[in-house]
Amino acid sequence: MIDFTFTQEQEDFRKQVADFTASKIAPKVKEMEQNKTADKEVVEAIKQAKLTGVFIPKEYGGLGLGYVARLIALEEIAKVSPGVSMMLQIFGLGIEPILKSGNDDQKQRYLPGLSSGxxxxxxxxxxxxxxxxxxxxxTTYTKEGNYYILNGRKIMLTNAPVANTFVVLAKDPNNPKAFSTFIIEDNFEGFKRGKDWNEIGLHGCxxxxILLQNCKVPQENLLGEEGKGMRVAMSAIGEVGRGGMVGVGLGIISTLLEQSVNFSKKRILYGKPISNLQTIQNKLAQMKLDLEISRLLGYRAASMQDKGQRCDLEFAMAKYYTTEAAQKCAKMAVDIHGGYGVVEESIVTRFLxxxxxxxxxxxxxxxxxxxxxRAAIG
Ligand SMILES: Cc1cc2nc3c(=O)[nH]c(=O)nc-3n(C[C@H](O)[C@H](O)[C@H](O)COP(=O)(O)OP(=O)(O)OC[C@H]3O[C@@H](n4cnc5c(N)ncnc54)[C@H](O)[C@@H]3O)c2cc1C
Incomplete structure (x- = not known):
């Protein structure tokens, strides 16, 4: 049986996140657009609501709601602020390798703090x-006594300015095929933050x-087996990383469609709303179709993840479709708004x-x- 409906618990959670977004995030959007960085009050509100721990099991202090719920939260927040949704998505990406590849000691040491924020x-x-x-x-690692010593520079890291826990991939300088993953805290000796990056969008994130200069990492912070770290990092990115981008994209498409429908019903040309024009209807139909296809692909992959099934291919398809569709829909929404679509403060321009x-x-x-x-060819 294939059931395409959300449970009552998931519907209630969606409503809860929508209310949270309206009260705690929407009032800060303008300020975040100006400052272009993560907002301390928004981060605090996310911690209070325990949204960082949506998919962390209850035994570690999380909400234990799973990956479909995570996607719901990311979609709802992205309808208002794709930047804040991106920030939350990458908090989750940092959690996943510890949840999936961490040993009991690492889970006990890190997951409760990651659940509470x-x-x-x-x-x-x-x-x-x-x-x-x-x-x-x-970036290299070498073993010295009870520590690993890491050296290198990591760039383009979401949340680097606000995070205190970094899951870092490094390589063995003596073996080009050996990569390992480590949990590094920002107070470890040899850890430094580098410059901030200014993206053209997703403000609020x-x-x-980060710079690692003879960074001393206790050996108990090696995640998974030494030399097998590529898999630890890539399996988290392949499922939680790409799944999170789907959530951000879904929120973007959903708001672009809503804004475009509202505008086209109100904008009167030739004595009638432009929603009567076939060219406008074609764009609205395409956006609606893209939203539905993206949702089906994304929530299917997330529900497979909740069942413990492998879903990296499904998330790759969902990520491709949703993020490409978000860009296409943004152009269509800007076009529908005519000259009003290209003023800097308009929502459709921000979402573009x-x-x-x-x-x-x-x-x-x-x-x-x-x-x-690769999957198609076999
Ligand atoms: C907003 C944002 C947030 C990010 N957050 C993080 C983060 O938190 N942590 C982190 O580690 N990284 C992060 N990244 C980095 C991100 O993972 C990389 O940008 C991405 O993997 C692409 O790498 P690149 O930018 O070096 O581009 P490149 O790898 O240099 O790619 C350049 C071009 O070559 C194409 N190309 C490359 N290989 C192939 C191929 N095999 N076949 C066909 N075309 C190919 C690419 O598609 C692209 O068009 C973030 C990036 C952005 C923009």
């Missing part, structure tokens, strides 16, 4: 020499760098900028196509 996480893979190709990274920042995050569309083609 006392600890805020991110994943640090990207470097100047390694984005789509993570094997190109140059801060992006930055946001939609373009979605593309590379958690893997570009080209990389999604490589993954999908």
């Amino acid at each position: 006392e600890k805020l996480a991110t994943v640090a893979v990207t470097e100047t020499t390694g984005g789509s190709d993570p094997t190109g990274i140059e 801060s992006v930055g760098e 900028r946001d939609s373009f920042v979605l593309g590379p995050s958690a893997g570009t569309s080209d990389i999604m196509m490589v993954i999908i083609a």
